[in-house]
Amino acid sequence: MKMKLLGLLVLVLGSTISANGAVSEVSWREISKINREGPYVGIVVPNAFELNPLLRSPSFVPHNKFPYFDFAGKHFRIGVLEKKRVIVVMTGLSMLNAGISTQLLLTLFDIEGVVHYGIAGNANPKLQIGDVTIPQYWAHTGLWNWQRFGDGPKDALALEASGDYSRRFGYLKFADYNNNTKHSKSATNLLNNVWFQAEEIFPVNGTAEVRQHAFWVSVDKLTLRLQRAQMLN
Incomplete structure (x- = not known):
């Protein structure tokens, strides 16, 4: 009895994932449109708990044409706050996230100043919950x-x-x-x-x-x- 060995050819199809760190031409055109209305004040916020009160405030009005711009996992919100043009970005926790988000903000947009705000602990007994410190x-x-x-x-x-x-x-x-x-x-x-x-x-x-x-x-x-x-x- 003859045994025939059948060769099995397995084709492995590999998928390639391209990574491009540069800003695309389409994104640059959109960024240029945003910057034409600058300069802006950049507002850097650590998390949604601190961001949501700002977004719900009637003092913040999103831009009517480009209310946001997404890039590198960040959601940049464009609008006006108390008659001042602003771009708001949530960084996520940690110094690393704060640094990356702020650098993207300064690199992509026409920014004249950056304000970081959020909740904080306190060692001064004269300060109470709800006080604003600068x-x-x-x-x-x-x-x-x-x-x-x-x-x-x-x-x-x-x-x-x-x-x-x-x-x-x-x-x-x-x-x-x-x-x-x-x-x-x-x-x-x-x-x-x-x-x-x-x-x-x-x-x-x-x-x-x-x-x-x-x-x-x-x-x-x-x-x-x-x-x-x-x-x-």
Whole structure:
């Protein structure tokens, strides 16, 4: 009895997915139409909980021809708020999302200023729920240098000598927050200390790849004055 081996030819059809990071010609035409009516104030909002009250406010009027523009997963809302042309974008949580969304806003559109707003915690007992605060300075305190156990405030940090880190802005000592702390005397904690660090920035008017450091960032003086005047009204 002969056995015939039948060869089975399997054709695997692969699908290709093209990725293009450039802005299409159609999108650029639409962006150009939007920018002809600029400049705009960019409004950056973290999430829908904070965005919805603005969208429901009668003070915000969407544009009658192009009320929104979608790009790279972002929904840019175009309109007028208190007689000022604005473009509103929801970023999503985290510094990464905030940075990407703000950069897209500034790259695509004619923006004269950016306002970030949202809810926040408070360590000042004079402020109550519902109060509106406008900072004169702000800082991002999420960049730390974790000091090894056994070292103290007088000991140099790792990479401090090369200028990467410093002890300029103070530190948090975990032992001060132990549950068994008594009479203001801290007990040992293996987490030791974390030192707050300035951000590395590369200004657009600076030299490429030459870093600068910034911890306290001042609010634009004109914007601060306008916001204070609006609150008093």
